[in-house]
Amino acid sequence: GRRFGDGGDMRYSEHVKQDRLWDRLMDLAQIGATAKGGVNRQALTQEDGTARRMLADWALSRGFSIFQDEIGNLFVRRSGQDDTLPPVTTGSHLDTQPTGGRFDGAYGVMAGFEALEALEDAGALTKHPVEVVAWTNEEGARFPPSCMGSGVYTGRYSLEWAQAIRDPEGMSVGEALVSVMARTEDARPRDFGAPLAAYIEAHIEQGPVLVTEGETIGVVTSVQSQNLFEIEIFGEEAHAGTTPRANRSDAVLAAVEVIARLEKEALDDADAMRFTVGRFIAKPGAPNTVPSHVTFTIDLRHPENAEIERMSDLIGRLPATVAGARRCRAQVKRLSDSPVTPFTPEIVDLIDECRLALGLPGRRMPSGAGHDAMYIPPLAPTGMIFVPCVDGISHNEAEDALPEDLAAGARVLADCLAELAG
Amino acid sequence: GRRFGDGGDMRYSEHVKQDRLWDRLMDLAQIGATAKGGVNRQALTQEDGTARRMLADWALSRGFSIFQDEIGNLFVRRSGQDDTLPPVTTGSHLDTQPTGGRFDGAYGVMAGFEALEALEDAGALTKHPVEVVAWTNEEGARFPPSCMGSGVYTGRYSLEWAQAIRDPEGMSVGEALVSVMARTEDARPRDFGAPLAAYIEAHIEQGPVLVTEGETIGVVTSVQSQNLFEIEIFGEEAHAGTTPRANRSDAVLAAVEVIARLEKEALDDADAMRFTVGRFIAKPGAPNTVPSHVTFTIDLRHPENAEIERMSDLIGRLPATVAGARRCRAQVKRLSDSPVTPFTPEIVDLIDECRLALGLPGRRMPSGAGHDAMYIPPLAPTGMIFVPCVDGISHNEAEDALPEDLAAGARVLADCLAELAG
C-alpha cells in the first residue's frame, strides 16, 4: 500500500468511538466476571463460547462475515474491493487467565472490531478485506502452551498435537473444542495458513514501562525469548509414619530440590531472567502418604536467546540428577520454545508514523509478554501496538486501563489498517 | 474378667475361619478396587457408604445389632448376658487412602467381625456385649486430620469442628456425611463417649519390623508422636513474562524455600524423624501467572515427644520469616497434635499371653503409624495387635498380607475379647 501520510482520506481514526469501545469491553467483561472485578474466562470453557458468540453477533449485526478454522480461531471480515486479495488482519484473544483482568486479549479484539466499525461508519472502501481475529487459547493457562490457536494457524504446532493436550482434569483440547465451536457453527470454514497481507495486534502492555514514563503508545519492536517446560517427577507411594527416609521415593521433596536449585541458577546480574513455577500438582495428595507424582511447569523468559538456552540446558539435565539421588525419576518436556521475535521493520515504522501523526506520546519497546503476533512473521509482515495499564499489573483481577488510552491505541490501529488495506 | 488361661472354655479362637475372613476381605476390596490391585475408598465417598452398608448387612444377617453416632462411626454389637454393661470393643476403619491397599483398616474391622462370628458359632455367652466399630475417616486423606471419628467419639475433637473441615474440592465433612449416613439409617443412635469396657484394635503393621524378623504377632506398646500441619502461603498474581523479580510475591517459590529448609532441619542422627509433605496445592495454577496461593501439609512423626516439639516450634516460626523476605505472608495451622501414646499395660500383657497360648511367634513393638486406638486410652483400657504385611508396604496399592497371618491375628483378638467380656 501507499506510505501513511499521503492523504487525509486514509485517516479513519476520527471515527473511532471511545465510549463504544469501552462499553463493548465492559459487556465482554460480564462473561466470566469475578467477585474481585476481574474475569475468569479460560480457553474453551462455556464462558469462552459465550464471548465468541457475542463477538459473532456484533459482527453479523454490522454486516461483517465470520469464519472459523478447525482450532476455533474466529475471524470477522469486512469485505474489501477485491476479496481475492489477502486480508489485512488484526486481533488478539477472548480467553483469560483464571485470575485474569478485563483487558488482556479482549482489548486487542475489541480495538480491532472498533477499527472495522470506524471504517464501516466512514463508508471506507479498502482494496483488501480487513479482518479481526479472536485466536483460540492464547493464555495457555488451562491448556499450555500459550498462543495455541495462532501457533496452529501458522503451522508451528500441528492440529493433532494441540487437540491432544489435556487440562489438569483430563479433558483434551479436542474434546473441549466441540461444544465451543458449535456456538459459532454459522461461521464459514477457514483454512490454516490462509495468507494475510499484514498483521497488527493491539494489547495492554502488561508491564510498567509506559505508565512509568508517561507514554500513551508503545511501538513494539520484538518479543523476548520464552520457553515453557513441563517437568514430571515419579516416585512411589508409602506410609508417612512408618517408611524410613532411606526407603522413600518422595516426588515432592525431589521437585522442591529441583526448583530451589534452578531458582538460584536463574539469578542473573541484570535481573532480567523471569523464572516462574506457576503450576505444581502433587499426587495422590493425601497428607499421610509419601507423594508419588509431581507435575510442575517452568516458564522462562529473557531478552537474550543465549541466556534462555543456558538455563534451558540446565532444566533439561538437573531434574534427572536430583531425582535419581532421591530414588525418583524425572521427565522434562519443552512445551514451547520461542527465541526473540523481532517484528517487521516496515510495520514498526508505520505504527510509529501513525501515532506521531495523531500527536500521541510513545516509544519503541520490546514486549515482556508473549502474544499471538509472535507467531505471524513467517506468514506476513507483523507488528504490535501497546497501551498503558494501571501500575503495570496484569494476570491479576485488579488489571485496569484508562478509556482514553484504549481509544488512543484503537485510533493508531485504525489508521495503520486503513493504510495497509489501501 | 478372669485372667486368660483359667479355663479352655474361654478360647473361641478355634472357631475363627481363615477362609471366611479372607473372602470377606476380598468382597470388601471390590468396593473402590483400582486397576493396580489396590483400593480407593476415601472417607465419606459413595464407596465408603457402600462398604458400610455391606458391613451392616453382614451384621444383620448374623443377628447382631447396629448403631451409628453423629460422625458416622458404625458399631456392630453382639449382645452379652447383661447389655447394661459397657461393651468390649474392637474395630478399625473402612476408608482408605486414594492409593490404598486391601488391608489397611479393612483388616481390623473384618478381624473383629470374624471374632464376633466365632463367638456366635460357638454359642458363647459373654457377660459384656462385644462390639466391632468402623470409625469414620481414619485416614484423613481427603479430610485431614486422621482418626477423625475416634477423635470426635472420645471428645478430642468437637463434632462442629470436624463437620466444618473441607476437602480440596470444597465439600465439607458435614455435607458428605448426609448421604453416607443415610445408607445405614436403620442403625440405632449411639451417643459420643458412651463407655467401653476395653478396646483392642487389630491392624497390619504397615512397616517392615515383623516381616523382617519373621514374627507373626506384634504386641503394640505405644504409638509414636505425630503432628499434622497445614501451611498456607499468600502471595499475589502477576504476569510471568513482565513482572520483575523484585515486584513478585511468588507463593510457590516461598513454599519451596520453606520446605527445603525444614527438610534439612528434620534430619536427625538416628534418622527417626518422619517428615512428609503429602499435599501441595498451588493456585491459580496457570503456567504463566506468578502463583498467589499455596496450601501444603507437613506430617511429622518421631518416637520422642521432645524431637517433635523441636521441629514443631520451627514449623511454627520459619514460614513467616521466609515468606516475609519474599513479600508473601504465611499462616500455620496445627491440625492434629498427638504425643507418644502408651497403651494400657494390662491389655498389652493380655495380648502377649493370648498369642503365647496360641503358640504364635511375636514381639512387643511401638507403632509407627497412627490408629484410632491412640485416642481411646482416656476412655478405656486399650491395646493393639499387629500382623505382618508383605515388604512392610502400605498406603500403596501393592499392599499385601498372607491369609494365615491375618487369621492368626484374628485368633489372638477373639481370645482377648472373650477374656475381657467374661
Ligand SMILES: NC(=O)NCCC(=O)O
Ligand atoms: N499476553 C499474555 O499475557 N499472554 C499470555 C502469554 C504469555 O504468557 O506471555
Ligand SMILES: NC(=O)NCCC(=O)O
Ligand atoms: N493406619 C493408618 O495408616 N492410618 C492413617 C493414620 C496415619 O497417618 O498414621
